[in-house]
Amino acid sequence: MNAQPLRIGIAGLNGRVGRLLAEEVPAGGAVLAGGTTRDGTPVAGLDCPVHAHIADLARECDVVIDFTHASTVAAHATALAETGTAWVLGTTGLSPAQQQAVDAAARQVGVVQAANFSPGVTLVTRLARQMGAALPGSDYDAEILEMHHRQKVDAPSGTALAMGRAVADGRGIRLEDHIESGRDGHTGPRADGAIGFAALRGGQIVGEHSVIFTSGHEQIVLTHRSFDRRVYATGAVRAAKWLRGRPAGLYDMEDVLDLNAGS
Known part of the structure; x- marks a missing residue:
């Protein structure tokens, strides 16, 4: 001891x-x-x-x-x-x-x-990996939505990327091969198996992250909010x-x- x-x-x-x-x-x-x-x-x-x-x-x-x-x-x-x-x-x-x-x-x-x-973010990220494994990209579209304070200089956030990487790990793929970030203009239809990211900035939000799985029949959302x-x-x-x-x-x-x- x-x-x-x-x-x-x-x-x-x-x-x-x-x-x-x-x-x-x-x-x-x-x-x-x-x-x-x-x-x-x-x-x-x-x-x-x-x-x-x-x-x-x-x-x-x-x-x-x-x-x-x-x-x-x-x-x-x-x-x-x-x-x-x-x-x-x-x-x-x-x-x-x-x-x-x-x-x-x-x-x-x-x-x-x-x-x-954050222990809460750690658990959400682990669940994202498990859900990525259980909900295949052919049936469930995966999107990561995050919002931070207006001073944040990088997007997507490191936490959002970690959550997206967890989904990719669960599916046995590389995030770098399936990431869709910063959609703008005429992008065409969503790619099958893509993992999408959207970043919002404003005020003094400490950090909000949602992992969203959507199929033709249901939607599951995991959300974590940091207050401090x-x-x-x-x-x-x-x-x-x-x-x-x-x-x-x-x-x-x-x-x-x-x-x-x-x-």
Whole structure:
């Protein structure tokens, strides 16, 4: 049994989720060991070490929680692997090369990677995979609808893509071969087996995602709504605590929630 409290560092300490993590880490019984900002500038109201470089933070931590930007992922992967620091990664929009860097780090340290750390989203995504397997694309059209705040710069969201990928996995196909996104103008009829995406933006919506299966006879809709970004912070801290003592490997929130036991 570990007698010492878990030391958690936060990459992007001054970000929206980073500030919530700074509250949730001690609330979860762990120690806030520090964080990073772009130039190492201290964050007002937080009394913890702040670093400009991820390696300096990693040497002071057992695990780093990272909700930064895809452009930082490769460097973070290298630094955390070299220091032997576990990694909770919530950054989305990774290129194939950036994902390869994550995979390489996971051969050295424990990594929990997820597009969304909400337990509810995790369960909806799992159900989407099961429904994709049970409801074939020849009979059921699959659509993913998402809405976020007006400042969000990417579409579809990482969570929406994860849900669509779950449907594709259930059907034994590659999402990249069946995705329909951003329909506009005279598009012609919907392709058989397509997985469609629609993105809405407005106000300060934290996040809404619906997975919709429609046949000629029925419709099934799975919907999740986030009211507060804190749910992502509490889920990430839960993942960090779960990682303690785990062997190197790439994990996800289904592992953290013990949904894969016996599978």
